[in-house]
Amino acid sequence: MTQPDQYFPMKKTYILLLFSAATALLLAFSTTEPKDATELGQRLFADPILSLDSTISCQSCHLPEFAFADTARFSLGVGGRLGKRNAPSVMNMAARSHFFFDGRVLALEDQVLMPIQDSLEMRMTLPEVERRLRRHPVYAPVFQKLFGRPANVEDMATAIAEFVRTLETAATPYDRWMNDQPNGMSDAAARGRDIFIGKGRCFDCHFGADMTGDEFRNVGLFNGKDLNDVGRYAITKKPEDLGKFKVAGLRNVALTAPYMHNGQFKTLDEVIDFYNDPSRVVPDAINRDTTFAKPMNLTQWEKADLKAFLEAMTDDRFAKNDK
Numbered sequence: 001m002t003q004p005d006q007y008f009p010m011k012k013t014y015i016l017l018l019f020s021a022a023t024a025l026l027l028a029f030s031t032t033e034p035k036d037a038t039e040l041g042q043r044l045f046a047d048p049i050l051s052l053d054s055t056i057s058c059q060s061c062h063l064p065e066f067a068f069a070d071t072a073r074f075s076l077g078v079g080g081r082l083g084k085r086n087a088p089s090v091m092n093m094a095a096r097s098h099f100f101f102d103g104r105v106l107a108l109e110d111q112v113l114m115p116i117q118d119s120l121e122m123r124m125t126l127p128e129v130e131r132r133l134r135r136h137p138v139y140a141p142v143f144q145k146l147f148g149r150p151a152n153v154e155d156m157a158t159a160i161a162e163f164v165r166t167l168e169t170a171a172t173p174y175d176r177w178m179n180d181q182p183n184g185m186s187d188a189a190a191r192g193r194d195i196f197i198g199k200g201r202c203f204d205c206h207f208g209a210d211m212t213g214d215e216f217r218n219v220g221l222f223n224g225k226d227l228n229d230v231g232r233y234a235i236t237k238k239p240e241d242l243g244k245f246k247v248a249g250l251r252n253v254a255l256t257a258p259y260m261h262n263g264q265f266k267t268l269d270e271v272i273d274f275y276n277d278p279s280r281v282v283p284d285a286i287n288r289d290t291t292f293a294k295p296m297n298l299t300q301w302e303k304a305d306l307k308a309f310l311e312a313m314t315d316d317r318f319a320k321n322d323k
């Protein structure tokens, strides 16, 4: 897996520029016209015209080959502006009840409009998006055909959301193991699952088909000083929500480094070491969940098994990427 290259923001800007120019050209000359809302959404997801200077697409931060997450700690938006949170995977969104780390949005259709207007991301206005779509040689007639009216922001949001909902993953060693099918997970991963449920207590928060109960919890990454993202509290203003973040789903987690809302851990090993004893990493955390009252005392073998289990949740389509 490539290392996050947040230390070379300029290098990344150039690569992004080149990449978006290439995508724009490819999209402009591509003759196949999207057949349905999902295909239209896929095209828009990859198209930088949704950003102010036509350099950034959704895909610039949600990279398809990394399970639609970013490899940089903080993503770069229009003009190289640095974001404030790590861009998570947007796979397995269909069953989510809340979006963003603080859960500030409840519907995918509303979610997709946020990055377009975010001043650190795509920096666009919705009227300008509509104007561009309406005069676009490919999109204008496709919107008319698919939705029976001129291109508009609402139908665009529907199309992008439809596409995002198709990004579900269920073909993993873990799923096959659960269903008693061949080519399931290794013995190490199976032992890791026991730790995940038992000694590691991961399952208290990471459960269900996508390994998240869609709750907000505090793992101890808020101290009001250097770690000052208040998370869910910004939305609810309830003191008990200080430092709570949406529990991350764990499908394809082997591909979505760096980890956590602030991308502070570079590898799964670092994440596991953190959970083993959160107070060693952040001694002055505020409001940390009582699940972590005592260190887990995982042995190095147990840590390795736990990691093998997390890796067993990687979808087959990424198998070659996953080391």
Ligand code: HEC
Binding pocket: 045, 050, 056, 057, 058, 059, 060, 061, 062, 075, 076, 077, 078, 083, 084, 085, 086, 087, 088, 089, 090, 093, 098, 099, 100, 101, 102, 111, 112, 113, 115, 116, 120, 121, 122, 160, 164
């Ligand atoms: C400049 C980088 C950037 C761009 C461009 C971008 N995103 Fe994101 N995306 C992020 C970050 C960062 C977050 C997390 C923000 C937060 O939680 O506050 C995020 C979160 C999301 C989420 C919520 C995931 C979850 O688990 O709740 C979805 C869905 C999403 N983006 C879809 C899109 C779509 C669709 C587009 C294009 C219209 C897009 N993003 C463009 C960086 C980006």
Ligand code: HEC
Binding pocket: 088, 101, 196, 200, 201, 202, 203, 204, 205, 206, 216, 217, 218, 219, 221, 244, 245, 246, 247, 248, 249, 250, 253, 256, 258, 259, 260, 261, 262, 271, 272, 275, 276, 289, 291, 306
């Ligand atoms: C008390 C609830 C809770 C427990 C217990 C818990 N987690 Fe988490 N987990 C979370 C929350 C909340 C996040 C998101 C935190 C953030 O972004 O700052 C998260 C994030 C993660 C991530 C990062 C995902 C990403 O893409 O950034 C991994 C990996 C993870 N947890 C694995 C585990 C493992 C392994 C265990 C058991 C050793 C565990 N978790 C125990 C609540 C929990």
